[in-house]
Amino acid sequence: MSPDNKVKLNNTVPSSLANQSFVHKAWAPTAFGVVAVLVGVALLFIPWIAGDFSYTRVSQVLIMMTLLMGLGIVTGTAGMIALCQLTFAAASAYAIEWMSVHLGANTFGGVTFIVYWIIGALISLVIGIIIGLPALRLRGVNLAVVTLSLAFAFDLTIVVFGFPENQVNSYIVRPFGIGGSSSQKDMFPLTVLIIIVTAIIAVALVYMQRSRWGSSWKMVAFSERGTASAGTNVQFAKITAFAVSAFVGGLAGGMFELVYRQGTPLLFSPYGSIVLYVLSTIVGSYLIDMAFFGGILSVAIPFILTRLHLQAFWGDILFGVLGIQGLTTGSNLGEDIRRGMRKGKRAKQMEAVAEAAAVETHREISSVPIPKGTGKPLLVVDDLTVQFGAVKANANVNVTVTEGTIFGLIGPNGAGKSTFIDAISGFLPQHTGSVTLDGVKLDKLTPSRIARTGLRRTYQQDRVPSTLTVGAYLKFVSRGAATRDEIDEVLDFFGCPGYYTPLSVVDVGTRRLIEVAAGVASKPKLLMLDEPAAGLDHEQHIAFGERLRQVPTKYGVTLLIIEHDLDLVRAVSTELTVLNFGEVLASGSQEEVLSNKEVLKAYMGETEMM
Helix, strand or coil: CCHHHCCCCCCCCCHHHHCCCHHHCCCHHHHHHHHHHHHHHHHCCCCCCCCHHHHHHHHHHHHHHHHHHHHHHHHHHCCCCCCCHHHHHHHHHHHHHHHHHHHCCCCCHHHHHHHHHHHHHHHHHHHHHHHHHHHHCCCHHHHHHHHHHHHHHHHHHHHHHCCHHHHCCCCCCCHHHCCCCCCHHHHHHHHHHHHHHHHHHHHHHHHHHHCHHHHHHHHHHHCHHHHHHCCCCHHHHHHHHHHHHHHHHHHHHHHHHHHHCCCCHHHHCHHHHHHHHHHHHHHCCCCHHHHHHHHHHHHHHHHHHHHCCCCCHHHHHHHHHHHHHHHHHCCCHHHHHHHHHCHHHHHHHHHHHHHHHHHHHCCCCCCCCCCCCCCCEEEEEEEEEEEECCEEEEEEEEEEEECCCEEEEECCCCCCHHHHHHHHCCCCCCCEEEEEECCEECCCCCHHHHHHHCEEECCCCCCCCCCCEHHHHHHHHHCCCCCHHHHHHHHHHCCCCCCCCEHHHCCHHHHHHHHHHHHHHCCCCEEEEECCCCCCCHHHHHHHHHHHHHHHHHHCCEEEEECCCHHHHHHHCCEEEEEECCEEEEEEEHHHHHCCHHHHHHHCCCCCCC
16 A cells, blocks of 8 residues: 555544544453453352352353353354354263273373363363364354264263273372362362463453454354355365364363362263253353353253252253254344443444434545556456356356456346355356456366456345444454554544454444455455445445445455446446346456447346346
8 A cells, every 4th residue: 555645544534433442452351361261260269159069160151151141152253053052062071080090090180180170171182173064064053963963972882981080099199299188278269260360261262252263253144155256265264163162161170179089970961962052052152151141051950840849850941941042043142232331332332323424425535537557357257158067157258357447237137246256266266268357267266266356246145243333343354454543543544443353233234334344355356346336325326336436446455246226337437347147148347238229228127237
């Protein structure tokens, strides 16, 4: 980006949206974690909590919280189904006991258990990767069946063979010299250790949610196509979600060993994994505070039922009813509570975004001529054919896009325009013909590889997840190609809301602009825009066209635009190609194409042309 072309940043973005709040500070999760540890330890000194029974209950809550946090990665953040979270915990617990029995309980002195704990969690991670492989092809109920089958298979194994410590009638040796009894003297330091470990896991997961991995999980849950188009391998995103979830589950298995010192199949039953999934769905355990709340529920409800002399199945009925409610509404307690608490703030944010958009509509934008380009062919498509059975959606299509231009691809509805984009961006690999970008053949590449090669695209449908902020979305799509200053600049150029604005408060039309801004920020060689002006009013169309004309020169990004609004096409396009029934009807300069009688005939009856 040339310094001469930069404009003043955030000059229309309200301070309430542009400023970084406390929770967005890089050190905020660590600060919360430290405070949580201090408060948690302090609570242990309260008289009615200070006791071996209460310490055990606190430890159980934190173990369940850890299981729910790990499960929340897969079910909440990445949007998949996993019914084997306790299996990951069981695998780690089994590995810890096996190492303790066969390698020695004091091989590494006072930290022997810690070493075995980490190894056990890593073993769970490997199992998580293996279980995650079916998720690359399976979804929904099918994936649930696979993960539940693993849970039953592992449960049958440990029922038949038993846990190693149980086989030799011995117990795990706790770390740091903590005694093995369940007395207050031993349970207090043990509970403190579990509080510290749980806080570390929670802080690490928050940072991970803010990382590229976290953004990829949220993108996969919202749109796998959008994820691939941003240059991220969808399979890798799913596998990492399962791996992290399994690793955290493995850490929870170590906590079980710390408290009980000897595993039993009853602790890790498949039924328990199902209940855990339902609980995760109810509370929204991808939210750290709600995972803690879920941990409290999982311990408190059975305890209350016992005190009331009620059978345990009443708790199962309660979880079942709440689970059905959560699954059918697509919501959870965490999101509902947050929406209720932030209702006023959310309304103000939406109002601020709308006001900023209105100001942007009347913002003066420097007018530049339609770019002429360098004369160098950038995208060359030869004889592209896409056939579905006997129907040819594209038939021998030839297109050449010149570097530094804005190329228009138009045609009536059903002409094959979106099919053309899908084919050259890798989503229809069965096409024939050849596609070359700056001399690199794209025919056999995956969509994510094509995106990393320098060809990006937007969509007609909304592919911008509401779970991210504007800045996090641009950071994810740009894959590190744009600095923070460059992201701020491109957002300002396109009149988008500020970096920290939640996408959940942004209207659909503005999301389209954000999607275009993200594509430009990724600095591709070619950016394909599929009806980018949908959802914009007439004045916004004009402003959008003025901005698009500047993109090739200002950012060095060549554009290919599909658009039904021919006023916008005339305003920005250097050259045009018209498709009709999958074939090229006309191609050339916009003056030649738009005056072509065959083109007029193809558009006859469409209000955009008349």
